[in-house]
Amino acid sequence: MKQQDNALETKALNLYYGSAQALIDVDIQIPKNQVTALIGPSGCGKSTLLRCFNRMNDLIPDCTISGSILYHGEEITGRSTDVVELRKRIGMVFQQPNPFPKSIYENVIYGPKVHGVRDRKQLDEIAEKSLKGAAIWEEVRERLHDAARGLSGGQQQRLCIARTLSVGPDIILMDEPCSALDPIATAKIENLITELKDEYTVVIVTHNMQQAARVSDYTGFMYMGRLIEFDSTPVIFEKPKEELTENYITGRFG
Numbered sequence: 001m002k003q004q005d006n007a008l009e010t011k012a013l014n015l016y017y018g019s020a021q022a023l024i025d026v027d028i029q030i031p032k033n034q035v036t037a038l039i040g041p042s043g044c045g046k047s048t049l050l051r052c053f054n055r056m057n058d059l060i061p062d063c064t065i066s067g068s069i070l071y072h073g074e075e076i077t078g079r080s081t082d083v084v085e086l087r088k089r090i091g092m093v094f095q096q097p098n099p100f101p102k103s104i105y106e107n108v109i110y111g112p113k114v115h116g117v118r119d120r121k122q123l124d125e126i127a128e129k130s131l132k133g134a135a136i137w138e139e140v141r142e143r144l145h146d147a148a149r150g151l152s153g154g155q156q157q158r159l160c161i162a163r164t165l166s167v168g169p170d171i172i173l174m175d176e177p178c179s180a181l182d183p184i185a186t187a188k189i190e191n192l193i194t195e196l197k198d199e200y201t202v203v204i205v206t207h208n209m210q211q212a213a214r215v216s217d218y219t220g221f222m223y224m225g226r227l228i229e230f231d232s233t234p235v236i237f238e239k240p241k242e243e244l245t246e247n248y249i250t251g252r253f254g
């Protein structure tokens with residue numbers, strides 16, 4: 001794969017929480033405009049790796065890293081990286097939908113307002129585009145000024161995706177985005193993820209192997225802080241090269 005096709009890349013990435021090592025020599029290349037899933041047993045480092053991509057681990061005291069993290073080929077681990085700008089470009093969606101206690105509209109325009117957009121017409125346009133991008137516009141267009149927390153869990157999660165889209169990212173990181181949702185809401189988010197890759201690069205952490213197989217183009221299998229295998233999703237699920245991967249995907253441990 002050519003260097004410029006990678007939205008994200010790590011080289012010899014090691015991460016410590018205090019003296020406990022959570023990532024060990026991770027080399028991964030995340031292809032642009034594709035969906036990449038990170039799978040592996042609980043505690044293997046999936047969320048930790050995901051959080052490295054937009055420097056969310058900076059917020060954790062005693063967390064240190066060595067190695068390289070590249071965003072479109074550019075090093076982002078250094079002090080000169082503008083982390084606020086980086087998080088605009090690399091958005092994140094969490095396990096629990098976490099809308100602000102504000103209206104649907106205020107949730108979506110919150111980020112653009114913080115970044116200085118004041119013009120009402122422009123904010124309206126951003127709100128509509130983001131809500132459409134997150135496949136929730138039709139459900140909320142008549143009630144934009146109602147409380148976001150009055151929406152269903154699945155709608156709240158799509159609203160949170162809209163909030164992420166509103167500041168113009170090109171990468172969306174999702175940490176178990178469906179784990180709090182029922183199967184119907186999950187299916188809607190999975191369909192949305194597939195649509196998002198036309199415009200965005202998506203990296204998703206999931207416990208659910210069927211979900212990884214359904215939505216992703218590439219899958220990385222992690223185990224005890226190491227990336228054991230990374231390949232196209234059909235290869236990982238049908239013909240993995242590593243015995244550990246095979247044991248995991250066939251349910252022999254996990």
Ligand SMILES: Nc1ncnc2c1ncn2[C@@H]1O[C@H](COP(=O)(O)OP(=O)(O)OP(=O)(O)O)[C@@H](O)[C@H]1O
Nearest residue numbers: 017022040041042043044045046047048049060207
């Ligand atoms: N803030 C933290 N402080 C200290 N240790 C942490 C912190 N976050 C994670 N860890 C440790 O780092 C290791 C990797 O955790 P991480 O949450 O990345 O794994 P995971 O694969 O995402 O797990 P899960 O699937 O259960 O969410 C674990 O041993 C965990 O206990």
